[in-house]
């Protein structure tokens with residue numbers, strides 16, 4: 001930890017606040033802003049990503065887009081992004097001395113796992129990406145602690161290489177003046193919040209998101225609107241050779257529970273004979289070792305959200321856990337057989353899970369934290385958290401619809 005902080009201070013020194021004066025006239029318009037996001041903001045976004053991500057657009061890359069959150073009944077998770085997007089836009093316009101308004105073109109949480117990398121490129125290097133004028137990369141976890149490899153490099157100019165550290169933000173123009181690459185990840189999972197901005201209002205992401213939100217939220221009864229609903233199963237299906245779409249691989253929801261030491265059980269008879277798409281929408285129970293928690297989650301995504309909420313809020317939940325009643329059952333041999341059968345459907349390559357999600361020490365990331373009372377407390381605390389966000393989005397949506405823009409609405413208490 002000390003070593004990392006030392007490295008971080010060195011990076012700040014190297015990059016220096018002087019970089020913040022760089023503007024559009026420079027040969028390589030770019031800026032690195034240390035500690036722009038708070039540790040709490042980084043952790044909340046990590047929770048959202050780890051409990052909602054799908055397979056990404058490149059091998060060994062996972063992503064959570066805002067439209068995916070809307071489509072999976074998790075629109076309320078947009079709320080934490082809103083103040084961050086606003087602050088990033090203000091900073092970008094200020095640093096690049098923009099005389100015109102910028103629009104967010106695309107927002108995503110993106111994680112890169114072992115084996116992922118990208119060679120030299122500019123971010124507008126395809127005809128369909130020409131509207132991308134600025135890139136903003138917010139680093140949400142730490143080089144050397146959460147992952148290894150994954151250094152960001154610019155081909156020319158200063159700063160030349162960036163060591164990702166949680167909270168730091170890199171902004172650069174998306175054109176040829178900022179050709180860059182990312183080294184291969186050798187261990188762990190590297191997480192960013194990445195946004196592209198455009199001057200072209202016809203590519204404003206908000207217009208599309210508001211329309212999706214209207215379709216999803218307007219006619220829904222609030223009480224049911226925060227329970228997650230999985231997307232189609234291929235969005236969670238990881239296979240080594242994604243192009244071939246072969247059957248060998250794993251379901252990433254299941255895999256993310258597995259690396260934290262959890263399994264799932266589906267009590268319904270014959271579940272094991274179902275195909276993956278059916279399994280994803282069935283109620284599940286959590287398993288650890290030979291124990292089963294007697295609580296039914298509406299589906300695997302619900303269980304995954306609660307476990308990652310527990311990892312995120314773990315210590316804060318300890319006091320709440322004191323008066324919680326926990327019912328834990330011992331698994332019978334027949335139960336174990338059913339669970340193993342399920343496992344064979346959701347994962348046919350266990351080694352691949354470990355290869356992809358790496359083996360960085362998990363202690364500080366909540367990986368080792370486990371006790372059933374804490375998890376039962378997390379079930380209720382997760383519900384309070386999502387209900388609060390859900391109420392907020394329902395209150396704000398009418399204003400967003402009016403302005404076709406997603407922004408912090410000042411509502412009187």
Ligand SMILES: O=C(O)CCC(=O)C(=O)O
Nearest residue numbers: 118123137152180182192
């Ligand atoms: O994550 C990063 O540091 C940059 C990723 C990148 O270059 C891209 O997505 O185009």
Ligand SMILES: [Fe+2]
Nearest residue numbers: 121122123180
């Ligand atoms: Fe890029």
